[in-house]
Each structure stands twice: as C-alpha cells, then as structure tokens.
Amino acid sequence: MRKPLLPTLLTLVLCALPAYAGELDAFAGKSGKIDIAGGTAHIPVMKEAAKRIMQKAPGVRITVAGGGSGVGVQKVGEGLVNIGNTGRALTEAEVAKYGLKSYAFAIDGVAAVVNPKNPVGALTHQQVQDIFAGKIANWKQLGGRDAAIHLYTRDEASGTREVFWEIMLKKGQIAPSANVVASNGAMKTALAGDADGIGYVSIGHIDQTIKAPALDGVHPSQENAKSGKYPVLRKLYMNTKGEPTGIVASFISYIQGPEGAAITASDGYIPTK
C-alpha cells in the first residue's frame, strides 16, 4: 500500500545515511507514550529502538510486550496498544474488522532448529513434516543418536507458528504431545537446553546456542530467504489502528528509516528498505 513511496524513501534513506543520529531529533522535546505488543520476533528490534529513543527523549515512554501475532492484532484492534506487531500479513478479515494499517520493516525466515550438540545437520521438507506430525520419533531415523525427539511448538497466537505450519508443514498436523512455548525467545532458550529437542524460530533469533539444519540442501539464512532459495519466510509488520499520528508515526518512520534498518540488520533480520 506504500509502494509508490518506496523509490522516494530509498533516496531519502541514501541521503540521510551520514546523519544517523539526526533521526532521533524527531523525538526531541516530545512526550507521550507508545505501547507495543504482539509478535515476539520483533522484540529485540523494538527494545533497542525504544532504548535509544527514551535515552534521547526522556519524556517519551515506550513499553514493549510480546504475546504473539494474534495478540498484536487483538490488542491493537481493541485499542489496548498503539502498535500491534505481527510476524505474518494480516488477513482480510482482520483488516476489515479493526481498520488496521500495516507497516513492514523486515524480511525474516522461519527455520526448524535443534540443539548445536545434535549431529543431524540436514533435513528434507518431508522429514520436517514427519517429525512434527510425530511419525518420526527418534533421532536415529535421521542419522542422529538413539534418542527420542522432543517436539516444541508455539501457541496459536504465534505468527511464526502460522508461517511454519502453512509453508513448512503444508498445514499438516503438529503432534499434540509437543511442548508449547510462548515466544521465539522462549523457543530458543528451550532448545539451547535440550539436546534432543526440535522446534522452529525466526531466523533472526538463531545464534550459537541453537542450530538450523539445512532444508533440502539449502542453509536457512536470511540471505537465502531474501533471494527466494529458502522458502519459509514472511515479513515482520507493525500495525496501527487507522493512520498513526504523533510519536507513534515518528516511531514507525524511525524503525523503517536508516537507523531502524541498522538495528534491524544487527538483530539478524533483513530490512525491507
């Protein structure tokens, strides 16, 4: 919906590159609060941006909560927060029901992940589906050690779950015995501690504590997601009820601007602009 603006923005971005610090000036002397909730892949970016803004403008208060994309839609739709984040595009029904506006800021893949100690380094699409359906229940069947597979999934509010379920699992079943965790961060923590676990996270959350096996020979990286080699990807969105105004609009511009893009990139995502 903002496509016509893209070339202009890009030029603006390029012009503004040497003047990073200047972007925070939009908040100088301003006051007010911005409540943010929803998508948990977004949290590191939002927190870093909030910290920089609040250090520059003490009158501005920004709160960041998680909950998952479903929460983002619900809370922003009900007017409980100013910005509701989603790790998936809104459905037509959601847009119509609440009158939401979406602002994408990052491209992010979703990858099946395991503990770094797990010797399994590559999986096929079919294997991932069978693992999550509970048909493959032991790592031995995949060339790993003889140990039961511990499944981890996300709650139904999760956009990451939805993307993974639709594209990776082709809407196939997720075994009901899977442990449920409430965020990307929690998934990462759980798998970092469980040598026999498998789950899925936003690729931006992958670091040395967890490992993403190659999928059909393609390494799940943001670069491969962007180029289209790795198929399971989505955009990360900020959503507002109606057109944003005041510091909320400034916040969205900041995230979409060059400094926001730098934060986004340093947190492991690919900025959309």
Place this chain on the structure above:
Amino acid sequence: MADALSLNGASGGNSSRARFQAEAGERGIRALLSGAAGTSVLCVAGILGFLAWFSLPLLQPGQLAAVLSWTWQPTSGRFGILPMAVGSLLLASSAMLLAFPLGLGLALFVNGLGPRVLAKHLGALVRLMSGVPTVVYGLASMFLLVPLVRASFTGTSGFSWLAAMLVLALLVLPTVTLVLDGQLRLVAPELRLTTAALGLSEAQSLVRLALPQCGQGLKAAAALGFGRAIGDTLIALMLSGNAAQVPHSPLDSLRALTAHIALVLATDSQSQAYGSLFACGLVLFGVSLAVNLGLRALRRGPRRAALSAHSDRPLPGLETAATGLAWASALLVPAALAALLGFLLLRGLPTVSLALFFGDTLPLDALLHGAPVFDGLWPACLGTLWLVGLAALFAVPVGLAGGIHLAEFATGRAARLAAFCVDLLAGVPSILMGLFGFALILLLRRTFWPSANTCLLLSALCLALLVLPYLVSATRAALAGLPQELRLTCAALGLSRWQAVRRVLLPAARQGILGGVVLALGRATEDTAVILLTGVVAGAGRPGALTDKFEALPFTIYYLAAEHQTPQELNLAFGAALTLLALTLALFALARRLSDGAWRPGT
C-alpha cells in the same frame, strides 16, 4: 446491638442530644463496617457474574459440546478444554498424593516423633517455605529439576507432569503441614499427661490417640492443599510443558487450566477460543467452591471422633511406620528445599551488584534524578513497590473494616454469607482475578469508558481483591482470639460497642492484625498470575502514571527465565529471584513475629 444501645441508655445523663449524635455516629460507622464486609460478597458475585456472562455464548446449540471435547486445535476450529481439566486434576491430585504424607510426616516430627531441637528448626523451615514465591520455585526448577528429569529418563524433554508435580508438592507442603500441625497442637498436649500416666510412649500417644482425633484436620489439610495446588498458575506454566493433551505417563507434557488461561488469553476477544477460557474459569471457580463447601461441612461435623472407635484395631508397627515417615519427610523436604534454594543462591549471589539494579546508568542519577535504567532491576523494584503499596491502600481499609464487622457486629444470614464469601474468595485461583480484570477492561471500553486500558491501577485493584480475604480473616481471627472478659468489662464500663472496639479491642488485637497486613503484603509481592493479565510488561521503565503499563519483579523473573537472549539476561533473572525471595521472606518473617506477639492475657 440492642443491648449496647440499652447500656448506653442506662448510663443516663443530661445531654441526650450529644448521645443522639454519638448513636448516629456509631450507626454510621457500623454501616461502613458492614459495607466493607459486603465488599467480599460483591467481589465474589462480580467474578462469578463475569465468568458466567462471558461463558453465555457457549450455551448456543452445539457450542457447549464443542468446548467439552477432547481436542484443542483452534486452527481447525476445535476448542475442547477437557484435556486441560484432566491435566489440572491429575497435576493437583498427584501433587497432593506426594505432599500429604510428607506434610503428615513433618507435622508428626515436630509434634513429638523427632528430637525436640530438630523439631524447632524444622517448624521454622516449614514456615519459611510458605514465604517462597512460586515464580522463584519455577525459575530454580526450570534450570535444575527439568534438566535432571531430562537426563534421568529417556523420551522426555523434562518439561513434564512429573517436574511440575514435584515442585507443586513442595509449594503446597507448608499449607498441609501447618494445618495438621495446628490440629495436633490442639489435641496432643491434653492427651500427653493421660497417656504418660498410662505408660504409653510419645509415639503411641501421637499415632494411636492424637492422630485419630484429627480426622477433620486431615481432611481440611487435604482440601486446602488441593485448592492451593489446582489454583497455582506459574509452576504449571513454567514446568509442565503445556502440551494440550491428556498425558499417558508422568514424563509427558500436560497443560493445566490455569496455564491454559494464561497462554490463550491472548487470542481474539470475540473468538470461541476466548469464550472457552471463561468456561475454564468457571470450572476452576466450581472446584474452589466445592473445596470450600467441603471444608464447611467438615467444620460443621462432629468435632472429634470417639476415642474408643480405634482401640480395637491393634495394627502392629504403626508407631515404627509413623516414625519412619516422620524421619523420611524431615530429611527429604529440607534436602529438596536446600537443593533448589542453594542452586538459586549459587546462581544469584554472584550477580548481586549495583549493576544488577541499575544496569549502565549511574545509581545516583537513577535514584535522585529519575534517569531511565535499562538492563537493570530498578524499574521492576519500583513497579513492585508501587503495585503492592496501591493494592494495600485499597485492600487494607476494606479488609480491616470487614474483619471487624464479622468479628464484632455481624449476626444472622448476612454475616454467614459474608463469611462464606471471604472464604471462597481466598480459594479463588489468582489467575481468575487477572481474567476478571482483563474482561472488565474490555467491557468498560465497549461501554462508557473507551480509553480504559490494562495498567498499574487495574493490577493493583485485582491484587487488592486477591489479598482482601487474608486481611478480613486475619483481623477477624485476631479479634476473635481476645478473651470474652474484655468485651464484658467494656460493656460494664458503659462503653458502646464501637467504643469498645476502637479503644480496647483493636489496640489489644493490634499485633495479630498487623501480622495479617504484612502477610497480605507478602502475598501481593509474590503474585505473578494476576499481573500477567492486567498490565505488566517486560520493558516499561520506571512506573510513570497509574494508567501506565509497568514492570514488576515476579514478572521479570518469569519473562527472563523463558526469554533471556544472553547469559547476562539469565543472570538478571536469578538476581531478581534472589531479590524477590529476600523481600518476601523478610515480610513473612515480620508477619510471623507480629502474630507471635499477639494477645496474651496480662499484656
């Protein structure tokens, strides 16, 4: 009431107008007091009304059957809550099966089966246990017990029924032990002389005579413990794995109703999933109602079993078995507690520094100039302080007044109803208070207050609801514990009922009441489930206004335990746990001291 008025009249006097004013004033005060007692009735009615109102859509054809089914798959339109109901029941019952014998063992140990010097320390330890916040147990277990379960058994991730059950048992143990201990203390001393004269050993006296007389105490301990176990949210949420299935073995993951509410509240507020949450709430409410009614029935029943009923059953070896149980409990429970808290100290102590609280902000800047603090606990500490302060501001006056009314003035049906509602409110799981608060905000927004939002004020109000029954009960018990002669003396001196309460009874019961207040503060400090749904967030900075979101220590622990991105953030969680533990233990110890110093004749 009538006698007080006539006493006043009998005191005679020339200033009938002044007396009339005094009587009007007294009537006003009494109306206020009974209003305060009525608050608890309103609260119960409010919570029940909300649950019922939001569950109403489920009464449409086919809806109820959909909710009372075995599959929870919202993506394919299936909203069965039965796996969670079964999960809750299994978890709470199994925790009780473990906690009850251990609690019994501990109670027997401190009442004579163990060496006196150990018994004293063990008693103190059990009381200390009741001050350990659930979220602290949750954190320590997540990083000690869960990996242990994972390593000890094959085919489990460690997040399991077993892990949650073990910790939940530890959580309810003080409740069970203290109730049993109280009962044994009531009956044991008066039997001791008799049984000693008969040549029975202490063990025989306890096991053969005292214990059979505690039948009601045993049942009450079981009911209270069960209520506490099924109402807990955090242990289940953090340790049980939360898979929406009926577990086949203790090593499987399960989801409790309370954890389910916390996990799913997030969803679209007009969806079936949302509606089914209120059905979960109704089930939980129903369980606490049943527990409460059971307890009342016990209290009404015959006070003691007949002594002779048990004399014809020899059961050889009973004493040995009881002593064995007592020693096993006395060794196991402190060992488990030492492991968890020791682990916490080990991980938490090295993190204690100024940086733990203030991050990279200068402490003086934060304290004096309100400089924002990132990566430190200071905002969460301030948030907790505000939260507890506000909750106390709401709950303490109402709770005290309600307690005074129930102890000194209330009679008849209304009083029994109020007392029942206070008990019931005490048993309502805290997550329901949170659900109530959240639903209230949604309702307000859609009706006459479109800008209402979850915030510090709402959390404080819901927390006030949570601690209100503790305050009423403590005040009532402190007043009821005063000797009746005090009241007679006051009446004989011509004091009105309210004058007697204000000038004599309240000062005499001061310590007991203060103990109750401090205990309520402790309870408000540690609760996580209520604030989880009513406005706490992970990053809000210092609390700004009452209508802002806020941070709080228990939530910080819960959040960082699951979400830490770096080892430093996890350290922050352990530091926060240690801070919270120190805070609640101090409050509980203070409450204990105050209650111990309560009325004794001659003081």
